[in-house]
Amino acid sequence: MMEPLWKLTYLLEPASLTLIGTAIMVTFVSASRALQYGKEMERNRDFSEASITLDQSQALMIPLASSCSLLLMFYLFSSVSHLVTAFTTIASAFALFFCLSPYVAYVKAQLGLVDPFVSRCCSKLVTRTQWLLIVLCVGTVCAWLVSGHWILNNILGISICIAFVSHVRLPNVKICALLLVCLFVYDIFWVFFSERIFGANVMVSVATQQASNPVHTVASSLSLPGLQLITKKLEMPVKLVFPRNLLGSGVSQSGSMEYMMLGLGDMAIPGMLIALVRCFDYRKSKELGIPSDASSNRGQKYAWYAIFGYAIGLITALAAGILSHSPQPALLYLVPSTLGPVMFLSWLRKDFMELWEGPMSNPNEKTRLMEV
Numbered sequence: 001m002m003e004p005l006w007k008l009t010y011l012l013e014p015a016s017l018t019l020i021g022t023a024i025m026v027t028f029v030s031a032s033r034a035l036q037y038g039k040e041m042e043r044n045r046d047f048s049e050a051s052i053t054l055d056q057s058q059a060l061m062i063p064l065a066s067s068c069s070l071l072l073m074f075y076l077f078s079s080v081s082h083l084v085t086a087f088t089t090i091a092s093a094f095a096l097f098f099c100l101s102p103y104v105a106y107v108k109a110q111l112g113l114v115d116p117f118v119s120r121c122c123s124k125l126v127t128r129t130q131w132l133l134i135v136l137c138v139g140t141v142c143a144w145l146v147s148g149h150w151i152l153n154n155i156l157g158i159s160i161c162i163a164f165v166s167h168v169r170l171p172n173v174k175i176c177a178l179l180l181v182c183l184f185v186y187d188i189f190w191v192f193f194s195e196r197i198f199g200a201n202v203m204v205s206v207a208t209q210q211a212s213n214p215v216h217t218v219a220s221s222l223s224l225p226g227l228q229l230i231t232k233k234l235e236m237p238v239k240l241v242f243p244r245n246l247l248g249s250g251v252s253q254s255g256s257m258e259y260m261m262l263g264l265g266d267m268a269i270p271g272m273l274i275a276l277v278r279c280f281d282y283r284k285s286k287e288l289g290i291p292s293d294a295s296s297n298r299g300q301k302y303a304w305y306a307i308f309g310y311a312i313g314l315i316t317a318l319a320a321g322i323l324s325h326s327p328q329p330a331l332l333y334l335v336p337s338t339l340g341p342v343m344f345l346s347w348l349r350k351d352f353m354e355l356w357e358g359p360m361s362n363p364n365e366k367t368r369l370m371e372v
Contacts, residue, residue: 313337
């Protein structure tokens with residue numbers, strides 16, 4: 001049964017507006033960081049950390065691997081929750097360091113600070129500032145482990161999303177369309193049809209599960225002081241969460257906190273498409289001799305259409321969830337709203353085949369591969 005249309009005013013609530021604004025910002029920043037990271041690798045000729053460029057078989061494997069992971073988490077989450085938390089903790093620390101490094105480098109350059117190398121870690125020289133940043137990142141992750149606060153959860157989740165989009169690339173729109181269509185079907189199946197087969201909505205069940213906090217477990221077994229300050233359960237930073245009553249207590253009549261949620265995949269997957277077209281726009285601007293920061297119809301033309309489409313798709317998904325009063329597969333709305341405008345606009349501007357096939361480059365020229 002459909003809810004009355006006036007309930008769409010819920011989209012104007014602070015939590016909804018914050019979720020929408022944050023998601024749009026994260027997808028754009030992820031794509032921009034991916035472009036910047038590619039330029040850094042090209043400039044430094046350092047391909048030891050080069051991003052992974054997906055091929056057709058890998059694009060097909062992602063939905064299958066994701067489905068297996070969903071089922072594993074659905075049936076065995078309590079058994080593997082500590083392992084998942086440990087892996088997430090390490091990944092979050094690395095991702096946060098990756099995201100903050102450019103800003104630290106910018107501030108250091110603006111202030112003209114001398115930052116000598118002080119030691120070597122994992123075969124790499126590390127500066128004093130980098131050590132301070134490592135301490136900050138580890139401290140942030142530890143604070144999340146202790147408090148489980150939703151703001152820290154979001155910070156780590158955003159970092160993971162940005163790092164993923166920067167390191168996992170799509171070579172062309174052909175592979176991108178294959179991946180998005182497969183994930184389009186994947187999202188619809190696990191949200192709408194999994195309950196008929198598995199007796200519960202697998203996607204929703206996994207998304208709302210909380211992991212046991214290993215820090216609390218260890219502190220409890222050792223009878224350490226301050227145990228009451230450590231949260232027993234953790235929301236994994238695989239989604240954005242905002243209290244529905246963002247400006248209030250956010251506590252419902254049942255005494256529990258109610259959240260609005262958006263999975264990282266609903267930002268990372270469209271973000272990969274936007275990163276692809278951002279790199280395409282950058283390359284075309286270079287070919288035309290247009291400064292990359294110039295305001296022009298030819299500069300970043302596809303990226304802005306994709307971002308606008310993402311905003312429309314996200315709002316539509318949230319509106320559908322409100323009206324149907326049921327979980328919605330966000331990619332059902334995000335895939336057409338982002339991929340559609342890019343393909344249609346490229347066809348109108350006769351860029352379709354270049355986007356579809358990707359840049360023609362020599363396989364030995366890694367610098368060209370880094371651009372897309």
